[in-house]
Amino acid sequence: LPFYSSEKERKHGTEQLLNRQKHIIDLAYSTAQKFILEGKPGKAIPAGLQALRFSIRVYGSYSVDVVPAYLVLAEACIDAGCLMQATTYLSQAQWIVLKTPDCSPAVQYKLHRDLGLLYAAKGNLEQSVHHLANDIYLASCAFGPNTIQTAGGYFHMANIFLRQNKMDIVNSLYAEVSKTKAHLIFIS
Structure with missing residues (x-):
């Protein structure tokens, strides 16, 4: 992060960073979905991993907002035949959903x-x-x-x-x- 001389600039810079990270999440998630729909699960997995990485960074590891990234990764893994990895992603998503009563x-x-x-x-x-x-x-x-x-x-x-x-x-x-x-x- 760049150096900011005032609290207002720091707050604005932090908001801009958060907005860019959310944009990356949306872009990576939609790219993963696109590759899944095109029947290219191998290409969907890296995009899904990016969506997961940034979702965890923005929302935290146990936020329900991370679940869509786990689900898109699980879909890609199922389509690619990587059932153990899909099981891992779905277990993590299921745990978060179970721990979120208002999901x-x-x-x-x-x-x-x-x-x-x-x-x-x-x-x-x-x-x-x-x-x-x-x-x-x-x-x-x-x-x-x-x-x-x-x-x-x-x-x-x-x-x-x-x-x-x-x-x-x-x-x-x-x-x-x-x-x-x-x-x-x-x-x-």
């Missing part, structure tokens, strides 16, 4: 989604369905039942039941996804 459903649904995807990747389909059911419930609480966030939970759960060849449940869940899509098209 929003918007954060919790994403944690359960990633836990569901992790258990699916590990082949534990029963635990996967459990977490995806929590994902759907929490997404509905946070965003409403006919939203893209909720539909994502239905979609992932349908894929789990598809692996179990339970086609009646699969068709029902995919119908929920289609109904949400139709609802979104109707609104716009």
